[in-house]
Amino acid sequence: MKTIDKFLLILVGVLIPVALYFAFIYAPTEMIMGEVQRIFYFHLASAWTGLLSFFFVFLGGALYLWNKNPKHDYFAHSAVELGILFMSIVLITGPIWAKPVWGAWWTWDPRLTSTFVLWLIFVAYLLLRTSLKDHPAVRTYAAVYGIIGFIDVPIVWMSIHWWRTIHPKVITPQKIALDPRMWTAVLVCFVAMLVLYTVLIRLRMNLLQLEEQAESAREQLMEKQA
Amino acid sequence: MNRAPTNMSIILSLIRKDLIVEYRSKQVFVTTLFFGLLVLVVGNFSLSNAGEMTATHAPGVLWISFLFSGLLFLNHILQSEKEENTLSAILISPATPGHLFLGKMLAAAIFLISLEIILLPIFHFLFNFSLSINTLWLLLVIVLTAFGYCSLGVLFSTMSLGLKNREIILSVILFPILLPLLVIAVKSSIILLNGLKMGQFFFWLKMLVCFNVIFVFVSYWGYFWIVEEI
Numbered sequence: 205m206k207t208i209d210k211f212l213l214i215l216v217g218v219l220i221p222v223a224l225y226f227a228f229i230y231a232p233t234e235m236i237m238g239e240v241q242r243i244f245y246f247h248l249a250s251a252w253t254g255l256l257s258f259f260f261v262f263l264g265g266a267l268y269l270w271n272k273n274p275k276h277d278y279f280a281h282s283a284v285e286l287g288i289l290f291m292s293i294v295l296i297t298g299p300i301w302a303k304p305v306w307g308a309w310w311t312w313d314p315r316l317t318s319t320f321v322l323w324l325i326f327v328a329y330l331l332l333r334t335s336l337k338d339h340p341a342v343r344t345y346a347a348v349y350g351i352i353g354f355i356d357v358p359i360v361w362m363s364i365h366w367w368r369t370i371h372p373k374v375i376t377p378q379k380i381a382l383d384p385r386m387w388t389a390v391l392v393c394f395v396a397m398l399v400l401y402t403v404l405i406r407l408r409m410n411l412l413q414l415e416e417q418a419e420s421a422r423e424q425l426m427e428k429q430a
Numbered sequence: 431m432n433r434a435p436t437n438m439s440i441i442l443s444l445i446r447k448d449l450i451v452e453y454r455s456k457q458v459f460v461t462t463l464f465f466g467l468l469v470l471v472v473g474n475f476s477l478s479n480a481g482e483m484t485a486t487h488a489p490g491v492l493w494i495s496f497l498f499s500g501l502l503f504l505n506h507i508l509q510s511e512k513e514e515n516t517l518s519a520i521l522i523s524p525a526t527p528g529h530l531f532l533g534k535m536l537a538a539a540i541f542l543i544s545l546e547i548i549l550l551p552i553f554h555f556l557f558n559f560s561l562s563i564n565t566l567w568l569l570l571v572i573v574l575t576a577f578g579y580c581s582l583g584v585l586f587s588t589m590s591l592g593l594k595n596r597e598i599i600l601s602v603i604l605f606p607i608l609l610p611l612l613v614i615a616v617k618s619s620i621i622l623l624n625g626l627k628m629g630q631f632f633f634w635l636k637m638l639v640c641f642n643v644i645f646v647f648v649s650y651w652g653y654f655w656i657v658e659e660i
Contacts, residue, residue, distance in 0.1 A: 269655060324606040335590070335599045341659030345589050348652040352582075352607060355648060 212403045216396070223249075223389075223396035231389035243301045245386075249393035250293040251319070253401050257287030258326065260405075262354035265347035274416070275409070277343040280350050281333065282408035284326050286401060291323045318356075325353040440525050444533025445540070448507065452541060458506055459541070466499035466549050474556050488557040489619035493612055495549060496572065497579075500542050501604070504583035505597055507538055512591050517660065527657035531584060531650055538580040539573075546572045564622040567631065571622070571638065575615045578642040581649035582608055588656050611645065614638050 227245040234241035264280025267273070298316065299309040310316065329349055336342040382390070435443075452459055473491030477484050511517040520530055550569060554561055586604045590596040618634040621627070 321606055321609050324609075328603045328606050332589075332599065332603050335593050335595055339593075341656075344655055344659050348585075348655050349589070349603065352648050352652060355644065356607065356610070 209403065209406055212399060212406070216400050216403055219392075219396040219399055223393045226389040226392040231386045232383055234386075237305055240301055240304050243297050245389050245393040246397075247294060247297040247301065248390055249397040250290045250297070252394055253397045254287050254290035254294055256398075257283045257290060257401070258322065258354055261287060261326070261329070261350040265350040265354075268343060268347045269351075272343075274343065275413075277347065278409040278412040279405075280347065281412060282405045284329050284350065285408060286404055288323065288326050288330070289404075290397070290401070291319065291326070294319060295323060322353075322356055325356055329353060435524055437529065440529045441532045441536070444520070444525065444529060445537045448534065448537035449540065451510070458503065459545070462499045462502050463545055463548060465502060466495045466545060467552060469495035469498055470549065470553055470556055477557075484557060485559070485624050486620060488553075488559070489616050489623055491557075492550075492553050492619060493616050495553075496542070496546060496575070497605075497608075497612065499545055499549075500538075500576075500579055500583065501601055503541055503545075504538060504580070504587045504604075505600055507534060507541075507584070508587045508591055509596075517591075521657065521660075527654045528650060530657065531581075531653040534584045535577070535580045535646075535649070538584060539576040542576045542580060543573055546576070559623055564625065568619060568622050571615055571618045571635070574635075574638050574642055575611060578611045578638075578645040579608060581642075581646045585649040585652050585656065588653070588660070591660070611638070611641050614641065 223245070227242050231242065231245065233239060260283035261280045264276045264278075264283055268276040268280065298319075302311070303309050329346065332349055333342060333346050336345055339345070470491060473488075473494065477487050477491065480487055508517070511520070521527070525533070547569070550565065550572070551561065553559075554565065582604060583600075586600055590600050590603070593599055614634050614637050618631055618638065621631045621634070
């Protein structure tokens with residue numbers, strides 16, 4: 205493991221407890237929703253990290269198509285896996301919050317639906333990659349699919365304007381409807397998630413590279429034996 | 431003296447080729463039509479206790495029928511090229527990947543629209559809707575959705591060529607991307623079949639056109655990358 209990865213891991217070890225402190229102790233209790241609202245800090249931070257991850261899928265795919273460097277494909281592949289992970293956190297924490305507040309685990313609210321569709325698209329990306337495992341064009345196909353999948357992201361954001369929604373609009377262009385201390389807690393949680401994301405993506409990319417090297421070494425060995 | 435073929439003539443030749451093959455065999459059209467009809471019948475049974483809500487739920491059945499019938503054809507339209515090894519032959523002709531994409535997409539859309547022209551009156555009959563001017567608007571929604579659907583369908587069908595589990599993988603990769611288009615198609619159909627405000631319908635129609643333009647454009651762009659690797 206490289207020194208920078210070790211440093212980032214230690215930083216995650218420090219930042220996550222700090223984020224927990226900000227979310228559970230520093231931020232005031234919300235007047236109407238009560239303690240359950242605290243899940244929002246990790247919910248929103250995961251959502252932002254997840255969306256950023258899907259942008260990286262687009263970026264990695266576009267760069268791969270441009271210069272065919274496998275490192276960009278590792279980047280996009282890792283970003284999809286982590287995007288699914290963080291979006292799964294969003295899709296799990298959302299209903300935990302929604303049940304006491306809305307009285308239902310799930311509603312087909314546009315933003316919920318769109319987030320779920322986005323999650324489905326990137327699970328489909330992974331299934332496509334699995335099916336194309338030994339296909340020579342797997343990287344190009346995955347890059348094209350990732351780029352098209354990312355085009356769904358603006359639809360996620362615009363959908364809130366097209367349909368009436370019951371999802372809370374915490375941040376609008378006019379104002380940020382949050383207590384300053386709550387806002388600080390959101391930012392701290394987001395930074396913690398971002399550092400965690402950086403560590404995970406670096407480790408995953410490295411692992412993908414090693415897997416490929418091992419596979420190619422195995423093939424060379426088989427050829428020699430034959 | 432032979433003149434170089436124009437873009438339009440190449441695309442038309444490709445469409446004609448696919449449609450002639452389908453017209454001569456008729457097997458795929460008849461099977462797909464029968465499948466679409468079966469979905470309508472099963473949907474009708476499942477909504478038999480819906481009462482007054484049938485008019486709200488029935489459009490979903492129409493679009494499920496559209497989606498699955500289309501999938502059968504999208505699986506078929508490129509598989510036959512692969513089996514006969516004719517895809518490479520087309521690509522060494524003056525046809526570019528762009529021509530191939532537009533030819534396949536338009537042929538698939540024409541096939542699907544023809545299918546729906548037959549299924550739409552049957553749908554009205556089974557679900558007790560009366561034919562009116564709204565039926566023509568609904569046909570327009572079907573035509574527009576068919577273009578978006580077939581664009582992505584042809585792209586992903588080409589991508590999954592030669593895979594062992596291609597029938598499954600095509601639906602898995604196609605449906606999530608297509609979902610926004612289908613949501614708009616279903617919303618528009620509910621407005622039309624329930625005689626709601628046309629102002630709302632025109633809003634959704636504009637959205638449908640926007641989504642179609644995006645989907646056709648990205649699929650056209652993606653096709654050049656995909657065909658390069660076949």
